[in-house]
Amino acid sequence: MEHAEFEAAFAKLPEGYSQGSCDGRRFGLTVRRSEDGCRNSLFARELAGTDIVSFNLYRMTSGKTSLKPCEMPAEKVVAFVLDFRPDF
Secondary structure, eight states: OOHHHHHHHHHHSOSEEEEEEETTEEEEEEEEEOTTSSEEEEEEEETTSSOEEEEEEEEOTTSOEEEEESSSOHHHHHHHHHHOEEOO
C-alpha cells in the first residue's frame, strides 16, 4: 500500500459526522481537520456492533506525516480508510 493512496482516501472523507459502510458493516464516522491541515483525527463506531476505529494524523512542516492509531494496529486504520464508503 502506498502512503499516497491512504492520504488520498483520507482527503476524500467528509469533515464532521457522516455514515457509510466498510467491509459490509455500517459505521458512524467523525473526521476533524485543523484549519492549517496539520492536525487531523478520525473516530468511527460500528452502528450495529462494537467495533471502533480511531487515529490522529499529523502533517509536519517538513512534509512528512505521522499516523498515530489509538490502541489498534496501523494496518486496521489504513484498511478502514481505504475501504470506507460514505453515504452521499
